[in-house]
């Protein structure tokens with residue numbers, strides 16, 4: 001890993017053998033990008049890759065100039081990185097190189113979340129300072145390259161150093177220019193209970209984007225975008241990923257210009273943003289991660305998974321095996337008392353579950369979703385001995401005790417709202433939209449964050465709590481803060497999310513041993529910003545196994561298994577009404593952080609035996625399921641798909657588990673083999689199956705197989721007509737591959 005500065009060519013080259021980023025200070029002082037992609041040899045000039053000699057954009061009509069941080073007013077009509085309004089009302093900026101620094105390690109962006117290093121030798125950071133002489137606006141652009149990771153972390157600090165204030169209208173985290181347009185844009189889109197569906201479209205001239213203006217990153221689009229070559233698939237070909245470490249409104253946009261080039265930008269959504277910089281003030285953008293892969297989408301996912309799991313997540317639970325939980329929500333909803341909870345916990349404990357999570361309904365007088373958010377005081381009608389009483393009864397069973405909270409919200413029917421109606425977000429004189437009968441607290445106001453810190457600290461200290469599910473169940477419809485002047489209302493959304501981060505920071509630091517799981521009506525805020533505080537997230541409220549195939553596949557494009565909460569629930573499924581076999585529900589939920597979200601006290605003896613075996617199986621292979629390398633094999637997206645498959649390879653490579661899922665069963669099935677990936681060709685694996693060993697498909701594959709065979713010939717998934725008749729819809733099989741002989745030499 002090196003960052004090279006060649007003063008004669010005024011060229012920077014960041015490289016680690018996996019990726020190269022080459023920048024050049026043009027003749028007029030503007031900063032251009034010569035290359036971002038596959039690693040190039042260092043120690044060489046690459047000046048010829050850019051326009052040469054460069055004499056300003058306007059003199060290059062017909063040519064394409066890749067700028068690192070483009071602004072209006074320089075003749076570049078594509079989407080800008082930075083729009084700032086000076087005292088004269090103009091937005092033109094001519095940013096020129098002033099100086100730069102190369103340092104070991106990576107600086108923190110606090111109060112924003114960001115990736116980090118544990119040792120300075122893990123990364124190097126280039127900071128280039130650009131300035132605009134007329135306004136005194138200064139931009140510090142940061143580029144961090146990590147050892148052994150094919151990615152660059154980017155962020156910028158924008159400073160007003162002149163005599164006059166400056167108003168930021170757009171402040172992107174990164175802009176990347178690529179020299180052609182032969183790309184397919186890959187995004188994650190969806191809705192509540194249908195998150196993270198993979199959507200693809202070939203780039204066309206003009207602008208195309210994924211974005212959120214909901215106040216959170218949202219279930220509709222994820223702050224992730226990839227570009228792949230049309231021929232790139234999971235395992236082969238070129239691709240880039242762009243991921244924003246941010247949980248608020250974002251924009252990920254590609255623009256194809258008239259010269260046949262592509263500009264990609266990623267950052268805070270500009271239509272819902274402005275920021276006032278008085279003289280001497282600074283604004284820091286969220287961090288963006290840019291990944292390059294020559295090994296298909298897998299290369300992107302591998303890089304993001306490793307970074308997010310090991311150098312974005314932090315704290316006690318980053319590397320720890322995560323407990324198998326039972327969640328009370330779909331078992332009891334709001335209808336419980338202490339005895340009922342202990343009954344559920346006892347029954348779950350008998351099946352091997354390790355953590356009991358008390359979901360919504362334990363506080364105020366919350367018998368449904370019409371009241372009490374904000375009143376974080378235990379409901380003694382339901383829990384006469386308080387949280388501590390029920391938590392101690394649960395922990396006495398040998399389980400952890402977890403608790404649901406929704407700190408950022410307030411019910412109009414709550415003591416908090418009656419005492420502080422002005423703390424709820426809303427525009428004076430306008431009606432406030434109530435979604436789920438609740439309002440959003442104004443997290444940009446320090447007194448709100450202080451209050452929540454105090455009351456939640458009391459709650460979390462009041463009982464032996466080892467896990468918190470931090471929910472957030474609505475969007476922000478009328479953004480306005482009484483804590484801000486009318487002129488500063490454009491700062492509302494960013495200040496709001498900074499307040500959320502501050503509360504997370506305080507509570508995670510105060511309670512380092514608590515495992516935090518973020519949630520926003522499921523995956524409505526499943527983003528890297530949240531992962532910096534909560535190493536796992538509730539992937540979706542939709543626990544239907546078939547829906548989850550799509551949701552978990554899509555989520556896995558950017559996020560590691562260790563971050564994905566995945567539960568087995570009852571049938572008919574509470575979101576879709578679908579009835580799927582218990583084994584299928586488990587075979588999907590295994591690939592992530594497993595939980596159960598059903599009433600174990602009403603299960604039949606057969607179901608209990610099955611779940612007990614599932615829990616034991618998962619516990620035995622927890623490392624594969626939670627920390628393994630996730631490899632997507634057959635996609636649920638793209639046309640008529642009735643089968644899906646994926647696998648996970650343990651960190652030491654000794655065990656792989658393959659999941660094979662059939663959506664609708666077919667008569668007269670076609671011949672089918674499933675070729676695996678990423679095994680050691682010369683290793684020998686003992687193949688066995690799950691859930692039943694006497695199943696013909698499992699029997700056909702059981703035995704010793706070389707990695708070469710499993711990758712070149714594959715697992716045999718053929719079914720004859722008579723066997724197919726026995727399967728029904730929605731079946732699943734797992735294949736466990738255990739390496740018995742390692743290759744020699």
Ligand code: DGJ
Nearest residue numbers: 329359360519521522541
């Ligand atoms: C939405 C979450 O996603 C659910 O899991 C559950 O916690 C409910 N909120 C509780 O209100």
